[in-house]
Amino acid sequence: MTETVYLYVFDTLADWEPGYAIANINDPTYQKSPGRYTVTTVGVTRDPVTTTGGMRILPDFALSDIDPSACAMLILPGGARWDERGNGEGVDLAKAVLAVGGKVAAICGATAGLARGGVLDNRKHTSNAADYIKATGYGGAHLYVDAQAYSDGTVITAPGTAPVDFAREIFRALDLFDEKVLDAWYKVFKTGDASHFAALEEETA
Secondary structure: OOEEEEEEOOOOEOOOOOHHHHHHHHOOOOOOOOOOEEEEEEEOOOOOEEOOOOOEEOOOEEHHHOOHHHEEEEEEOOEHHHHOOOOHHHHHHHHHHHHOOOEEEEEOHHHHHHHHOOOOOOOOEOOOOHHHHHOOOOOOHHHEOOOOOEEOOOEEEEOOOOHHHHHHHHHHHHOOOOHHHHHHHHHHHHHOOOHHHHHHHHHOO
């Protein structure tokens, strides 16, 4: 049975931040169980949204259509709207997903959204910078971790400068790749060293 990973989409979505993650969730090339997951977009409504890069996305579903218990993971990309204190609907969906045992992955401004919603008050996490997320006034500043990505088991957080690290934590949480494959994949895209590509191909031969 195919499990669904939902990508929350909205005006100003930062195109580059979820790119590595969603591409490899949908691409079976290196996966342990090809076809286990599919990525589906969800917006507040099904009206088109426009990303920071000017791409128009027509959401597959509106928030009102979503059953949180059917969500293997919710990915919350960054975007200017978070810093405008928008996207509260996405935070509400994240809370609903977590309440039924699902997972949430947030990057860049989405971490501030989770902080404002109280989701990070009792969880270790990271963000764009300690001062950036502290400015939300949340109660979890003492749990901030200076890292390129951090997973507490159910919530993954990352700064907007670390889409590769963000993707790696997502793949681990979904058990998408064998660990050796994941390590080789990460080295290819993190370092840009082509020699690691041979290791990746060898691990998946």
